[in-house]
Amino acid sequence: MAVVRRWSLLAVAVAAACAAFWLVRLPTPFLFGGLVGALVYALARPARPLSLPGRWFTGGQAVVGAVVGAAVDWRSLVALGPTWVLVVAVSCFSLAVSVLAGQLLVRHRVSRATATFSSIAGGAAGLTALAEELGADARVVAVLQYLRLLVVLVTMPVVVFLVFGGEDSGATTALEAVTGHTLLRDFSYAAAAIGLGLLAGTWLRLPSGAILGPLLVAALLALAPWWSGAEVPPVVVAVGYLCIGVQVGLKFTVASLRAIGAMVPTALLTIALTLLACAGLAAVLTLATDQTPLEAYLATTPGGIYAVMGTAAATGSDVTFVAAAQVLRLLIVLASAPFVAAYLKRFSDASDDDDDQRLAG
Template identity: 30%
Template sequence: MPSDLSNTPPKTPPAKTERLGRLPKAVQWALIILASLVFAIILHAFHVPAALLLGPMIIGIIMGTNGASIALPKPIYLGAQSVLGVMIGASMSAGILTSFAHDWPLILGITSLTLIASSFLGWILCVRQVLPGTVGIWGSSPGAASAMVIMAEAFGADSRLVAFMQYVRVVIVVAVASSIANLWIDPEMAAAAGNNDWFPAINYGQFAITVAIIIGVSLIGVYSRLPSGPLLAPLIIATILNLAGWVDFVLPEWFLGLAYAAIGWTIGLKFTPTVIRHAAHALPKILLSIAVLIAFCAGLSMLLVVFMDVDPLTAYLATSPGGLDSVAIIAASTNVDLSFILVLQAARFFMVLAFGPALARLVARKTIKTPQDNSTSKQ
């Protein structure tokens, strides 16, 4: 995950929209918590999928773009990622592995096409110099945002703009996917989902074991230094423990809701006035590239509907070019084949981690001449 972009000092005096940052941080936190809670409750009352992610994320964007100077403590965000990783792992079943083994050519083909399409869009942004240097290539990668930002910075690209592109896409994908899911869900089913018991009776012994495992696998993920390790390590370990039947994970809705809110705030607060001003001139073309990628992935989802007889909403969420975490949250709150969505999203996630940085470096080197190349050509 990129470092907090709000730490970058503005080059110009604070504008009126940045006065929020002058409030004490305790007041800012009180505002974001209260506003997020109210907005999430309103969205939940209207049966909007992933309301506990969307509410905090939207409030975070509003506060971030108005100069809020707060940032979620890194350990809390890493813990939220680990909660989500364990949730995904606990949703895995032996049937998922069987499904992947049976349909792996189509699954890998679709994920490969998504990666190639995103690289092509990044190449166009780079060639047309919509954004400086190789920012367009790194920012167009469909997932693994933290790895892309780190690799982009090492390659000399502006990490602020890469993070901006990545999180604008996440926000748009979440909004579009949530809207489509809300339109697709049967009203009676949505009403039933909205009446879930948020504080059911639980086995507190198993819940304590679950929390202990989350803390342990989160530490493993952090110290493993894997890209997105706090999400990836819990996902893998929880999947193994779940498939082996060794642990009965207990993840009550209120506990997941806290993790969703933490992820939503982290995404939303990245949208600071400094970054918005820095990327404003390229925003229309960035939005166009995101729209093209979403449309392309929606087209790929039709292949799943035709060749695998997958229902359209499941197919759309499975191919949606958002982050694994945000799509998993939306899928978990709707009546879809969660296992199939997680297989496809996880396959693309691993492919982006494995091949995304190398592919982006290759495209960047073929597109942008280094200073050494320029000096050589002058000779």
């Protein structure tokens, strides 16, 4: 009975947080709501800890992979033509800049892996899901990744409206972007992508197979006529994101939260450096292609992919180019993350490999 009461309290806290974030139109409200709700429970009931079964978290990773795979538009990627080489180069450079800027976080006695994956531009949900597997502290990665996303979303309309003179974006959240599709098609697509993707990740021995397997399968299934334009249903997205958010949130302690709070000023500095670097890359992209400054800016914005695409559509920008550039960078982030983690594990010194002592407990 006591266990039921604990899970009920957790459910209430998570539901309240998710509802609040949904009302304020925060992207991925169920992931962040699950994290905050579970965090509140963990801090309020430290003597009564809870933990989700490992399979639930694996399922959440698979959902994230399927969502990213469903976002891959092969026609958009092909439409880049010769420009794709430049877009890849710009994406890789923006990632390198964000990673280098993120190393400032090491001064807060976090591991180099935690500093790296907390600061990588793009793929907040995917990196949060992969954090522990990559040898990083999932609590720090989740909070700082979503801090970056918040800054991007707050500054984007200011830049679009004041600098480029754009109109009201009418951007949608990730879940709102997947409504209006045939339920049978979407549910069968999600089931096939997740089920076959998990099997593929195991059989092919993919690094971080729980997320990369479904991502690969979802992208390939979209080529089939029956599943053309299919998306992962909102309810599946919500459950998957909840599993990730709750699992991470339940691991917080008062000490870890205090330590992360101390990192925020440094994190904001790294985010500012990343935004400035991406703005510089947008200028390069404008000079090297026939894209407008606004289109180049939206293509290089470090995160907020769904809001970016909504803004591109509302301002009459080249949505195909913007979407292709954003998705390509997201794929690069998730595909390279396991190899970056392996590099850090192999070449970092002993102090970098240690877990953050201030976050222990």
